[in-house]
Amino acid sequence: MAEQRIRVALLGAGGFASTAHLPAIAATPAFDLVAVYSRSRSSADKLVQAAQRFPATSGADLAVYSDDSSDGATLDALLARDDIPAVVLCLPIPHQPAVIRRTLAAGKHVVSEKPAAASVADARALVELYEAEYAPKGQQWIVAEQFCYGHAWEKARELVRDGKLGTVQSFAVDVFIQPSLAAGATNWRREPEYQGGFLLDGGVHFFAALRHILSTASPSPLALTSLSAHVSQLNPSLPPCDTLHALVGTSSARGDDDRSARGPSGTFTLSFGHPKPAQTKLYTLRGDRAVLTIDLAHPRIHVLRLVTQPSPADPDAAGEDEPNVLEIELPARDAVEAEFEAFSRALGAGIGSREADEVRRRSGPRAALRDVAAVEGALKSGEQGGEKVALKELVGEALWEVQ
Incomplete structure (x- = not known):
């Protein structure tokens, strides 16, 4: 029996989201991209168009969410979906910590773009929150430090x-x-x-x-x-x-x-x-x-x-x-594909597994x-x-x- 694929949402529609995160999700066999979000509907639609370049996502019926949605398809609506266990964040540095908090509170596993936050104080607060409230529930969070997954390194x-x-x-x-x-x-x-x-x-x-x-x-x-x-x-x-x-x-x-x-x-x-x-x-x-x-x-x-x-x-x-x-x-x-593949294995094995411990040491919150x-x-x-x-x-x- 084939393993059940992990349904994923991509949050953010900037250049790196379309040139790195999107192809990495498409190349990860265990991931199934089902939704995208951006602050504007126009940029979210461009991300959907970019998905057509990749065989794994070209035929996907992607749900689109944005802050300016007229039909209630906002970020809150996306995070309320219990059929999406994992999200990938590719957002500007100042906006990312608040969304990390929202996605963790919604019960999601998280890959967030680097850095963990704009300052040590903000990053430390996030790590403390994650370790106290969400890691004990089995939720996993890594920061996209893909250099730690590259061939040369x-x-x-x-x-x-x-x-x-x-x-x-x-x-x-x-x-x-x-x-x-x-x-x-x-x-x-x-x-x-x-x-x-x-x-x-x-x-x-x-x-x-x-x-x-x-x-x-x-x-x-x-x-x-x-x-x-x-x-x-x-x-x-x-x-x-x-x-x-x-x-x-x-x-x-x-x-x-x-x-x-x-x-x-x-x-x-x-x-x-x-x-x-x-x-x-x-x-x-x-x-x-x-x-x-x-x-x-x-x-x-x-x-x-x-x-x-x-x-x-x-x-x-x-x-x-x-x-x-x-x-x-x-x-x-680009090592992003290797990073996402490692995270998918960690999610499949569960927190506390060898796979999860390895990604935590490479690019976990601490x-x-x-x-x-x-x-x-x-x-x-x-x-x-x-x-x-x-x-x-x-x-x-x-x-x-x-x-």
Whole structure:
């Protein structure tokens, strides 16, 4: 007997909803898209038209809901449907937390776009509410941090986990992106209603990737614990700031706070403000056995390069042997499909299952809260002249542990 498919509603009709969320839902065998919502009926209708591009949704009889509906087909009516157990939210950052609360209160499972909220305080309140009232009922909520599901990040995590680098001693993240006109010219990015502007909107992804890779480091998993940063605005169209340079501290992810549990430090540079030819997306992790680079600059192929220096047979010949170089090319496909597939498996298995625990560690509420804290910590440090900000203090002791 075939498994019963999970009926899903897509809330939000912006560009990313139609170019990423819609195709990801259509590509997930366990999902059945049955309804869409947008604040305006016209934009909701455009989402229905976009669904015609995909075989899985082209023939679907999608119910359409909007705030300006004349027939009562509003968001409240959609959420009242007990035949739709899961919703996908792709809404502007300032509006999303209120809708997360409404969808959870309606008994739904939720995938919400990143970040979890516009601030640590708002994200923390959501996490506390979810864990107190809705997780005990079996409802699942993840935040769309799809970098944690991409091919390159998965392979990098595997190499670090399996000790191919030995002990991680330092790391460097260098990301310089020039937003396209379509991505950078929208009013909600030119006039953001939340801290950090593009640095929050896009920055959580890059912190999430680093968090994900280091969370299974050998011999001890590592957590990002502190930042000392400088922030600035280089592009006048991307207020209030578009560039950050940070020194990032780590410690054992097992919760130890003593000096012996402190891990390696690294640098983290993220900029949306530098003009071309500054385009770079490069992660470098250095261990006592090897160096791993993850190059994301190519739009179709991501390249991992593992350089290992062999131990010479003769100690006097140290440095004479050529290093071993392993290059791995992986498709740079959008990881949203993998993320949605993982969430569908978690819903099928139920909260507390191995599948649900895995997505919770990657992109659950507490993990996403840490990513917001990393950006907010960098912004706070920048405001304070580079003073070190402890992320655990931002998040709070009660919500720090992800495991």
